[in-house]
Amino acid sequence: LRAYWRWNDERYPELFWRAIEDWHEKNSPQRGANWKCGQEISFRLMAWCAGLYGFLDSPATTPARAALLVQMIALSAQRIKAHVGYALSQKNNHGISEGMGLWTAGALFPELRFSDEWRKTGRRILEEQGQALIYADGSFVQNSVNYHRLVLHDLLWSLRLADLHNVPFSSKLKQRVSRACDWLYQLQDLSTGHVP
Numbered sequence: 001l002r003a004y005w006r007w008n009d010e011r012y013p014e015l016f017w018r019a020i021e022d023w024h025e026k027n028s029p030q031r032g033a034n035w036k037c038g039q040e041i042s043f044r045l046m047a048w049c050a051g052l053y054g055f056l057d058s059p060a061t062t063p064a065r066a067a068l069l070v071q072m073i074a075l076s077a078q079r080i081k082a083h084v085g086y087a088l089s090q091k092n093n094h095g096i097s098e099g100m101g102l103w104t105a106g107a108l109f110p111e112l113r114f115s116d117e118w119r120k121t122g123r124r125i126l127e128e129q130g131q132a133l134i135y136a137d138g139s140f141v142q143n144s145v146n147y148h149r150l151v152l153h154d155l156l157w158s159l160r161l162a163d164l165h166n167v168p169f170s171s172k173l174k175q176r177v178s179r180a181c182d183w184l185y186q187l188q189d190l191s192t193g194h195v196p
Contacts, residue, residue: 001050001051001054001055004054004055004058005054010058010059010060012055013055013058013060013061014060016051016055016060017055017060017061017065020048020051020065020068020069020072021065021068023072024068024072029075029079030075030079035079038079038080038083038084038086038087038094038097038098038101039087039093039094039097039098041076041079041080041098041101042076042080042097042098042100042101042102042104042154043097043101044076045073045076045077045080045101045104045105046100046101046104046157048069048072048073048076049073049104049105049108051069052066052069052070053108070109070112073105073109074105074109074112074113074114076101076105077101077102077105077106077112077114077118078114080098080101080102080105081102081114081117081118081121084098084099084102084121084125088125088129091132091133091141092133092141092142092147093133093142093147093150093151093154095125095129095133096125096126096129096130096133096151096154096155097150097151097154098125099121099122099123099124099125099126099129099154099158100122100126100154100155100157100158101122102118102119102121102122102125103118103119103122103123103125103126103158103161103162104122104157104158104161105118105122106118106119106120106121106122107119107122107161107162107165107167108161122158123162123169126155126158126169126173127169127170127172127173130155130173130176130177131172131173131176133151134151134176134177134179134180136179137179137183138176138178138179138180138181138182138183138184139180139183140180140183145184145187145195145196148180148183148184149184151180152177152180152181152184155173155177155180156177159173159174159177
């Protein structure tokens with residue numbers, strides 16, 4: 001997407017769509033390794049949505065390709081919803097990532113049959129998990145700055161999407177995310193950006 005926006009070269013959207021078609025051909029729904037982990041599915045869903053919307057005006061984005069991808073996104077959201085209980089039982093970044101996946105699919109595709117359910121479930125998970133797993137001082141339940149960063153990525157994406165749709169998340173969640181950002185900022189080396 002960044003290369004396409006910079007150089008407006010149509011080979012980038014074409015590569016995206018070929019990758020989507022290849023993935024669809026080689027990964028039957030709900031079967032195989034790529035359907036096992038709801039967090040992985042959520043990250044893929046996020047990337048697919050970014051590609052779909054980022055390449056929307058490209059001639060490579062045909063109605064047939066867009067319809068195929070929306071169908072894949074719907075199947076992905078259904079898989080996440082069906083097994084989100086396992087992610088939540090772990091009490092770690094998986095629940096937040098899967099909440100983000102559901103929220104994203106529901107918010108961006110209101111025309112889909114289960115979008116309202118995905119949106120409500122994703123929003124509830126993000127609100128609850130954000131409060132439970134990000135502590136009052138901004139630290140995260142997992143003692144890993146990489147997982148801390150991952151959770152911030154999920155939450156910042158979700159917060160921005162909510163703001164764009166005029167349905168902002170609670171000020172309590174926004175405050176926790178702000179504290180988590182400050183916590184990570186305080187740990188980084190200002191000259192290199194490295195963290196412990």
